[in-house]
Amino acid sequence: MPSPSEGSRGQGSRERQSVIxxxxxxxxRLPEREGGKETRGTVLVIGGSRNTPGAVLLAGIAALRAGAGRLQLAVTESSATALSIAVPEAKVVGLPETAEGSVSGDVPEHLLRLVAEADVVAVGPGLDSVPETIAMLRATLAEAAPSTAFVLDAYALGALSKQPGLLKGEERPVVLTPNLVEAGHLLGEAPGDDLAAVAVTLAGRYRAAVTLHGHVAAPDGRTWREESGDVGLGTSGSGDVLAGVAAGLLARGAEPAQAACWASFAHAVSGQRLAPRYGRTGFLARELLDEIAYTIGTVG
Structure with missing residues (x-):
């Protein structure tokens, strides 16, 4: 049997996957950082719109619950004050917005400074414009240090599907967290039933670790499968939590495939913990947040 860091290699069939x-x-094991909050890394979450600032809240708190040391949130100017009150643990900055309330792709200098200093940048939760997101991604990738990890979710994945060259030549750590619709956009066709194979294809195509509906793949062909997830995870905001957990684990020093595996497990098992109280489909994404740290901590 391969070691956990080796995973299973192949074309993505279930038989060749290591079960998480x-x-x-x-x-x-996840890296253990001693010392102050700086040693556990800074996560910057860029997302939201005038109508969906809560997605950034979910991703940001999830990153802290996963162990990130410092949190910074960047949202539309009209949402920044409310979000800073809702998440007092974070530094919150406002971004220019379009007339429709989307985050503008005209990236301000104060955001670029945060990108340059961040250990992990998570882009996508709550964004709602592919053209604006393409411009933002291009600017933030250019400004980030080569070692800065990126987590791409939601509309950032839509932007990547339209401009796959955004990650060309990038050797930085990257985790993609698509749902089935986003996987179809990235793939260029309906994903079909073999999601393990889809994850492998996307990981190779975009040179990133991918977590897709419990299937995790690394660019080098390693594959894993998480079997604890249930239907209740298919709820509004759940994907934002998953992306935030991955970002927090990367900030702690996990490699992309390791962060994707641990995040997939923590996300799924946190849902399991809620099911006795709320049923299989009655819990909310925000309720997953309070289970994340306990789930990670009790792996042992």
């Missing part, structure tokens, strides 16, 4: 279990994760 507590035992596998115990053999692939």
């Amino acid at each position: 279990t507590p035992g596998l994760l115990r053999g692939w």
Whole structure:
């Protein structure tokens, strides 16, 4: 059997995947950072719109629950004050917005300074304009240090599907967190039933770790499968939580595939913990947040 960090290699079939279990994760322990909050990394979440600032809140708090040391949130100017009150643990900055309330692709200098200093940049939660997101991604990728990790979610994945060259030549750590619709956009066709194969294809095409509906793949062909997820995770905001957990784990020093595996497990098992109280489909994405740290901590 391969070691956890090796995973299983192949064309993505279920038989060739390593199952993500507590035992596998115990053999692939997350980095432990000693010292102050700076040692556990800074996560910058860029997203939201006038109508969806809550997605940034979910992703940001998830990053802290996963162990990130510092959190910065960048949202539309009209949402920044309310979000800074809702998340007092974070530095919150406002961004220019379009007349429709989308984050503008005209990236301000104060955001570029934050990007240059961040350890992880998560882009996408709550964004609602592909053209504006393309411009933002191009600017932030150009400004970020080569070692800065990126997590791309939601409309950032839509932007990537329209401009796949955004990651060309990038050797930085990247995690993609598509849902089935976003996977179809990235793939250029309906994903079909073999999601393991789709994850492998996307990981190779975009040179990124991919977590797709419980299937995780690395660019080098390693594959894993998370089997704890249930229907309740298919709820509004759940994907924002997953992206935030991945960002927080990257900030702690996890490699992209490791962050994707641990995040997929923490996301799924947190839903399991809520099911006895709320049923399989009655819990909310915000309720996952309070289970994340406990789930990660009890892997042991």
